[in-house]
Structure formats: structure tokens, C-alpha cells
Amino acid sequence: MSTIHEPRRASQPSSAPTAAPSTAVERETVVVETQSQVALRYVGAVIRIALGWVFLWAFLDKAFGLGHETLSEDAWVNGGQPTAGFLGNATSGPFADFYQGLAGQAWVDWIFMVGLLGIGLALILGIGMRIAAVAGAIMLVLMWTAVLPPANNPFMDDHLIYALVLVALALGNSGRTLGLGAWWQSTRLVRRWPALT
Numbered sequence: 001m002s003t004i005h006e007p008r009r010a011s012q013p014s015s016a017p018t019a020a021p022s023t024a025v026e027r028e029t030v031v032v033e034t035q036s037q038v039a040l041r042y043v044g045a046v047i048r049i050a051l052g053w054v055f056l057w058a059f060l061d062k063a064f065g066l067g068h069e070t071l072s073e074d075a076w077v078n079g080g081q082p083t084a085g086f087l088g089n090a091t092s093g094p095f096a097d098f099y100q101g102l103a104g105q106a107w108v109d110w111i112f113m114v115g116l117l118g119i120g121l122a123l124i125l126g127i128g129m130r131i132a133a134v135a136g137a138i139m140l141v142l143m144w145t146a147v148l149p150p151a152n153n154p155f156m157d158d159h160l161i162y163a164l165v166l167v168a169l170a171l172g173n174s175g176r177t178l179g180l181g182a183w184w185q186s187t188r189l190v191r192r193w194p195a196l197t
Helices: 035-064 084-090 093-102 106-125 129-146 158-171 181-186 188-192
Strands: 002-010 025-033
Touching: 025 035, 035 106, 035 158, 084 093, 084 129, 093 129, 106 129, 129 158, 181 188
Parallel strands: none
Antiparallel strands: 002 025
């Protein structure tokens, strides 16, 4: 079993008089986890890191042409267009014309590449999980709509599964295990704007 200590501040009720100075009392909540819960936290963290690597690798390969999917001469740093191949040739279904019209446009390439890099790093580091989950889920759902209907199923494919996993990882606070999430959530910036957690 594992024990997690979470500090809590006791606050004075709003109906109390304001003339007397209030003293905040530090209390500690002790949460005891079962072995299964500890294991689940670590499995979630490994899934988070692995999915982060999927996004980061896509960025690195498209940016530098590492030869896996993108040849060196087609690399973004060499003037390649990261969205041209997929959006220009692989789209199908009711939104194909829309996506083909976006293929290779510089602003689309920039949004796509910054998204891949930001989502990948956030997932690997365990910071900004809410933003990474929302941005990643939107990107994945857009990629899913680009290939409707999927080749192997009437509607379900890996893009939707990954999108759901991203949401689950953010809701499960997976950045706190094997990541910098606990530190990130304690920063003044995140305490001021909790949406950045």
C-alpha cells in the first residue's frame, strides 16, 4: 500500500466576522492507495509517456526527415510541407475536398507542427495535461474526419481511441506520476490559472 499526503488549508466560513484576524490551519489529508491503484497510476504514466512519444516522434520525423515516414529532402527544415502528403493524397469521405484545400498551406503546417511538438512534450513531461488532452483530442478527431469512413471499421479507428485515452489521462491526473505534474500544479502560474494543469 502507498500513502499520499495532500496538504489542505482550512478556510474560515464567510459568515464569520472579519474584524478578528484569521489564522489558517494546515491539515493533512491522508489517502491510502491499494496496490492496484498504485499499479494503475504507473500504467497510466507509461501510457502517457508512450503517447507523448508518438506525437513527438511525428514532429521530429516530419521536421528533420529522419527517414521513417519523411525523407530528408522532404523535411520541414528543408522546405517540405508536413501536411501536403496526408491532406493532399490520403483524405477521403465527405470532408476530402475541404482537407485537400488545406494541404501544404504554411499556416496549417505551422499549427500542425507546433501542435505535435507541444502535445508530445506536455505528455512526456506530465505538464499542461488539460491543454494537451484538449489539443490532442481535437487534432486526432480532425485527422479521423479526414479519412471517413475508416478502412477497417464503420466509424471507429485509432484516432478516436487515442483521443479518448488523452482525455482519460488528463482526468486521471497522470502527469503527477513519473512526470513533473505535481511540481507544475504547485507553480504560481498554474495556481492562478488552473486550466493550465
